[in-house]
Amino acid sequence: IRVEFLDYEAIADRGWDLEDDRLFAKAADADLAPADHGRLLVEPDESLLEAAENRGFSWPFSCRGGACANCAVYLVEGELSQPANHILSEEHAERGFRLSCNGYPLSDELKVVFNVKHLPELDELRL
Template sequence: MSSPFEVLGVEPDADEATIVRAYRRRVKETHPDQGGSAREFQAVKEAYERIRAGDVDSEPAADDDKPAARRAESAGGGSRDSTSGGAQDSTENRENADRSDTPASGPDADRDAATTSRVEFVNHAVLDDHGWALDDEDLFEKAADADLAPEDHGAFEVEPGESLLEAAERHGFAWPFSCRGGACANCAVLLREGELSQPADHILPEELIEENIRLSCNGEPLTDELQVVYNVKHLPRLESLRLPPGPFEFSRTD
């Protein structure tokens, strides 16, 4: 069986930056949208997680007891139903993900886990049309006064245990995504207020986390109120983390 380093194509003494670059390259190469397979994609994710955890000597736990379809979903494979099925399928995907979340901060960090969260959103695609900028302090006030289409500005509630992307889909919004596993930035959002969890096996570098970029596919609200700008995948600093549009992505044409 190949070692985690062999799976990523790096030497055992590779530094962290080299490992991260190799991981980003390999998840793109093995992604089912790009001609890879669910098994290869999952193997790359598991190899990266083992290297990060320092678990490079022991054998990975066998997952032959999981149904094949379930393993494929956890690797980002499978089709997307643009109505209700996509959100239901992604719930199973999320159950297989690493649930080791980024610690919350702020007054709402210890909120009741059974509490719903309210998310107000703005579509990044409309900013240029109105001469707005991401760092405008009154961005959401401007959006509220601009009579935007429902998909460009609005609000919805996220249920406990539900990712931001799942909640958007449940409410009928077609937000961008590709892998649904934290391995690309197609589903990225910018947090303006509140906090969103981020499982440990995501692809975002620390500098983007510090800039309040999060992934909607596996991030769950940690605060009662959030304001997010979605569809930010075309920001230049996210270019290298995007996957080309595939059969699993359904988003507004920019």
């Protein structure tokens, strides 16, 4: 399963909009550092966070149990399962927020923004 990822900090630094349809095209044009924008593969038994870690990336996390939202990502394309979620509201989920610590890809391709814990609305949830 192929995942294209983008760091929320790169979006915030440039004043881009999370819901901009051209977000990933802009990222590709901006020549960002490999840790900020790139691709990784997720094996079937890996959560998204585990896959990022196993490929050498350091994405934020804390509890690994669906309770803190430090590992939250925003889905731009594709679907991620959410077996345990004790922190994000249904409204967050509907808008595309997921927890990467226990989120397993349900589609062959995904585009995600990681590090969205810095969004003000998620920042206030974090423990």
